[in-house]
Structures are given as C-alpha cells and as structure tokens.
Amino acid sequence: MRSYTLIAPAKINLYLEIISDRTDGYHELAMILQSIGLADEINVQSLSNQMIRVNCNHPQVPTDQSNLAYRAAELMATQFPQALAEYGGVEITINKHIPVAAGLAGGSTNAAAVLVGIDLLWNLGLTKSELEELGATLGSDVPFCVAGGTVIATGRGEQLSPLPNLDTIYIVLAKYRSLEVSTAWAYKTYRQEFGSSYLRDTENLAARAAAVHSAPIVKGILNKDIGEIAQKLHNDLERVVLPAYPQVSQLRELFSAQQGVLATMMSGSGPTVFALVESEEQAQAVKLQIRAAVPDEDLELFVTQTVIHGIQVTSSMG
Numbered sequence: 001m002r003s004y005t006l007i008a009p010a011k012i013n014l015y016l017e018i019i020s021d022r023t024d025g026y027h028e029l030a031m032i033l034q035s036i037g038l039a040d041e042i043n044v045q046s047l048s049n050q051m052i053r054v055n056c057n058h059p060q061v062p063t064d065q066s067n068l069a070y071r072a073a074e075l076m077a078t079q080f081p082q083a084l085a086e087y088g089g090v091e092i093t094i095n096k097h098i099p100v101a102a103g104l105a106g107g108s109t110n111a112a113a114v115l116v117g118i119d120l121l122w123n124l125g126l127t128k129s130e131l132e133e134l135g136a137t138l139g140s141d142v143p144f145c146v147a148g149g150t151v152i153a154t155g156r157g158e159q160l161s162p163l164p165n166l167d168t169i170y171i172v173l174a175k176y177r178s179l180e181v182s183t184a185w186a187y188k189t190y191r192q193e194f195g196s197s198y199l200r201d202t203e204n205l206a207a208r209a210a211a212v213h214s215a216p217i218v219k220g221i222l223n224k225d226i227g228e229i230a231q232k233l234h235n236d237l238e239r240v241v242l243p244a245y246p247q248v249s250q251l252r253e254l255f256s257a258q259q260g261v262l263a264t265m266m267s268g269s270g271p272t273v274f275a276l277v278e279s280e281e282q283a284q285a286v287k288l289q290i291r292a293a294v295p296d297e298d299l300e301l302f303v304t305q306t307v308i309h310g311i312q313v314t315s316s317m318g
C-alpha cells in the first residue's frame with residue numbers, strides 16, 4: 001500500500017487586527033502568520049476499500065468526522081470520486097506534538113497535511129493555490145497551513161500574500177493543558193464588546209486591510225529587524241481573552257519579566273502565549289525560569305523557532 005509521511009507545522013500570529021464583522025458571521029482580519037518548528041507528523045496510507053480512518057495518539061483529539069483531518073479526506077473524496085474509486089480510501093495517522101485547542105492551528109495544519117498527502121497518493125497534481133482554495137472550505141487557517149512561512153493574511157484569513165523568509169527567531173511557548181479557549185467565543189465576545197468601533201465604510205475597510213502591507217511590523221520583517229518586529233507584535237483578541245483568563249495574563253507578565261525576552265503575545269485566540277527570544281540558549285534559560293516560577297505540571301513549555309516552510313513530505317513508500 002502507498003503511503004506518505006508529512007510534517008505539519010504549527011503557527012503563531014505575529015499580528016492580528018480585527019477590522020470589521022462580516023455578514024457571514026466571520027470577521028475581516030489583517031494578520032501576519034508565522035510557521036514554527038513545533039509540528040505534528042501525519043501519515044496517509046491507501047486503503048483497499050473506500051473508507052476514511054483516523055488514528056491519533058492524543059486522547060483529546062477525536063477520530064471521527066469532527067476531526068478536521070477526517071473532513072479534509074472527505075472533501076477530497078467528494079471532489080475527486082474517480083480518484084477515490086481508482087486508488088481507494090485513506091488511513092490517516094496523526095502523531096500529535098502540537099497542544100490541542102491552543103491557538104496554534106493544530107487541527108488546521110493536520111487538515112492541510114491530509115490535502116497535500118492525498119494529492120500525492122491519488123496523483124492529482126493539484127497546484128498550491130488549488131490546495132489552498134480547497135483548504136479555505138475547511139477553516140480560515142488551513143490555506144496558510146498549506147503555504148507556510150511568513151505571510152500576510154486578509155479576508156477571513158484565507159487571502160494570502162507571502163513575505164520574505166525571516167532569519168531564525170527562537171520562541172518559547174507556554175500553554176496550560178487544561179485551559180481551552182473557543183475561537184468562536186473569542187470573536188463573538190470581541191464583536192459584542194468592541195463591535196461599535198468597527199469601520200462600516202467598505203472602501204475604507206479595503207484600504208485598512210491593504211494598509212497592513214505597509215505596517216511597521218511588515219517593515220520590520222522586510223528589514224529583518226527582530227527588534228522592530230518584537231516591538232510591533234499585536235493581537236486584538238487579547239482584549240477579550242486576557243481579562244477572562246487570568247492565567248494567560250500571568251504568563252504574559254512572567255515572560256515580560258525574563259531577561260532575553262524581546263516581546264511576548266498570545267497566539268490567535270489563545271490560550272498559548274509565546275515569547276520571542278534573542279538566542280536558543282536564552283530560550284532554554286527562559287523555559288527553565290518559567291518552569292521554576294510555575295512548577296504546576298499542567299503548564300506545558302516548548303522551545304521552538306520560526307521556520308520557512310508549510311507542509312513537508314519526509315518519506316514515501318510503495
């Protein structure tokens with residue numbers, strides 16, 4: 001049986017600005033998304049029947065149709081019924097390293113890997129932009145997960161403009177295992193609390209989305225100036241998540257007080273907090289210091305770094 005193994009990186013949001021609500025229930029965003037080294041490993045293998053099966057080593061991750069990776073395979077089967085009949089169904093095995101419900105796009109990157117893997121299994125020859133378009137029907141973060149690297153994302157997060165690759169930046173991530181934040185709740189609460197300040201003029205709205213291309217953080221990225229990038233990190237969702245989740249605020253404060261930390265921010269809708277750190281040695285030292293301050297085993301800590309790729313194939317068989 002043919003199979004492919006793929007690396008599916010997590011993401012952090014270097015910038016997340018909520019520009020407006022939309023009639024479809026989503027929000028118009030201006031974001032900068034960044035792939036990181038922390039990644040899941042996904043194996044996709046052909047089956048002799050036409051079924052979709054999902055296995056995962058993480059107890060919190062469902063293996064039925066509610067798994068985004070399952071839904072990605074279902075989408076491919078619906079879009080390409082002839083390929084399903086010719087090559088058979090798919091068994092998906094997820095080796096989870098990315099914390100679940102963390103604001104790190106864990107499910108989205110798994111779905112992106114399944115799209116890329118099935119394209120290969122079924123010899124479909126889809127382009128990256130075709131895969132991204134399919135991904136957008138599964139979730140707003142999926143197209144970015146297919147693309148990877150450093151990207152400006154607008155619309156509901158699915159319209160991508162790549163930025164030049166960054167030099168490696170070291171990152172420490174902190175997440176309480178038992179803490180989950182619903183993305184839908186975060187956006188809904190933001191809309192309730194701050195919606196009255198949204199722009200309503202559609203022309204201005206487009207201009208505001210376009211303005212992210214010349215935002216100071218983008219200049220920092222173009223100049224490869226980590227100091228400027230660190231200074232301009234931003235996430236509007238912190239305005240609703242930090243007051244509701246004091247543990248997330250505490251992590252922000254703890255990180256800010258560490259030597260070597262250039263800046264700290266919550267990723268996406270949280271609750272993961274990340275810190276940009278000057279060097280790998282300092283990142284390891286910051287991790288140790290946070291661990292000493294919070295000996296609670298519920299707190300997961302990771303040292304990782306920015307990466308310049310999205311989904312990558314690491315091996316194939318058959």
Ligand SMILES: C[C@](O)(CO)[C@H](O)COP(=O)(O)OP(=O)(O)OC[C@H]1O[C@@H](n2ccc(N)nc2=O)[C@H](O)[C@@H]1O
Nearest residue numbers: 025026027029139140141142156157183184187268269
């Ligand atoms: C928070 C982020 O992770 C930042 O990158 C994304 O904006 C969320 O991406 P995601 O999890 O792929 O989001 P989706 O699965 O498309 O949507 C989950 C829920 O988040 C809200 N949502 C999401 C994206 C967006 N632009 N506006 C929204 O209001 C909607 O209530 C939606 O029902």
Ligand SMILES: Nc1ncnc2c1ncn2[C@@H]1O[C@H](COP(=O)(O)OP(=O)(O)OP(=O)(O)O)[C@@H](O)[C@H]1O
Nearest residue numbers: 066067068100101102103104105106107110141268
């Ligand atoms: N393949 C998957 N991996 C992890 N969680 C999944 C997966 N498929 C479905 N889920 C469900 O989705 C929920 C959100 O998990 P996920 O790890 O994708 O969140 P996230 O990192 O906050 O995503 P995002 O940053 O895109 O909002 C979990 O509670 C889990 O039950």
